[in-house]
Amino acid sequence: MYLYNLTLQKATAIQLAIHGNFSGTKQQEIVISRGKIIEVLRHDPNTGKVYTLLSEEVFAIVRCLLPIRLTGGTKDYIIIGSDSGRVVILEYNSQKNILEKVHQETMGKTGCRRIVPGQYLATDPKGRAFMIGAVEKQKLVYILNRDSQARLTISSPLEAHKSNTICFSIVGIDVGFENPMFGCLEVDYEEADQDHTGNAYCQTKQLLTFYELDLGLNHVVRKFSEPLDQYANMLISVPGGSEGPSGVLVCCENCIIYKNFGDQLDIKCPIPKRRNDLDNVNRGMIFVSSATHKTKSMFFFLVQSEQGDLFKITLKTDDGFVTEIRIKYFDTVPVATAMCVLKTGFLFVASEFGNQ
Incomplete structure (x- = not known):
């Protein structure tokens, strides 16, 4: 006897959305997660319509989803972290129209646990490694490579526990072909946990920490940490190497800050507010989702506030140092869980409430 679980009415809300060349052609696809369903969508630039190529039940709750492309490769792979306690790398086969499992690594118990990695995922922009992190304590880094048949291989996990x-956000920092780096927003609560007076809790600061994966020595070190x-x-990763100044944009309440280690000064820019919000001093504003678009000659970020306002952010540089953040009102759309800027010039918005 075989038991089969089938939900007759599938979920319509999109939790996660990514885009890339998953079929290996020049055309970009969008991969979305609807809780326990993964769908591959294709956008027709002539009509503007989006149609579904493939819809697959994964029988797990998808917690994180990112594309990764090996250095010199032509197609993107899909990395998925779920409540199964595993990280899985999938490849979209356009001939058979299926998602093929390339790799599967078990790293913890099942369930959405706070110390089992799977909540946060970040990839090295050059496709050499990825970091998967838990809400608390654990972070694992996997190095990606090719074998003699040019197939994707994965290393054993390197610990950065x-x-x-407590972790709030992880991004892969674009450092060109230097050792891969990952930026994390963290809070160390050890002192606050042991102090019964509550003074240490009031003085606890959030840390921006950079983790470096040393490819020569094959281990991960905490390179730099600042309160x-x-x-x-x-956190939003800024293009680096030959394409930009590198570093991160830190999205705080009411402002956005550009940070990079070295001689770079912090550049701060307030978030524009609506006129009726300016009178209310106590009302803060945060960014909830972002999308990065880059070409060989330029890049910009689209960020969305919790009211649904979209802003376009550009950075002004001088001799490789950022001197100014420019933020400009773009449009207002329903609040999104994820946004994708496609090469065809379209913006895909996976709305939290409302039409996609």
């Missing part, structure tokens, strides 16, 4: 640390003046909820 730190106990008594932030105010709490942040999101």
Whole structure:
């Protein structure tokens, strides 16, 4: 006897959305997660319509989803972290119209646990490694490579654990072909946990930490850590190498800060507010989702506030140093869980409430 679980009415809300060349052609596809369903969508630039190529039940709750492309490769793979306690790398086969499992690594118990990695995922922009992190304590880094048949291979996990640390966001930092780096927003609550007076809790600051994967020595080190003046909820990676200044944009309440290690000064820019919000001093504003678009000659970011306002952010540079953040009102759309800027010039918005 075989038991089969089938939901007659599938979920319509989109939790996660990514885009890339998953079929290996020049055309871009969008991969979305609807809880326990993964769908591959294709956009027709002539009509503007989006149609579904493939819809697959994964029988798990998808917690994180990102594309990754090996250095010199022509197609993107899909990395999925779920409540199964595993990280899975999938490849979209356009001939058979199926998602093929390339790799599967078990790293913890099943369930959405706070110390089992799977909540946060970040990839190296050059496709050499990825970091998968838990809400608390655990972070694992996997190195990607090719074998003699040019198939994708994965290393054993390298640990970057730190106990008594809560993580808020992880991004892969674009450093060109230097050792891969990952930026994390963290809070160390060890002192606050042991102090019954509550003074240590009031003085606890959020940290921006950079983890470096040393490819020569094959281990992960905490390269740099600095306390932030105010709490942040999101990091956005800035293109680096020959394409930009590198570093991160730290999205805080009411402002956005550009940070990079070295001689770069912090550049701060307030978030524009609606006129009726300016009178209410106590009302803060945060960014909830972002999308990055880059070509060989330029890049910009689209960020969305919790009211649904879209802003376009550009960075002004001088001799490789960022001197100015320019933020410009773009449009207002329903609040999104994820956004994708396609090469055809279309913006895909996976709305939290409302039409996609």
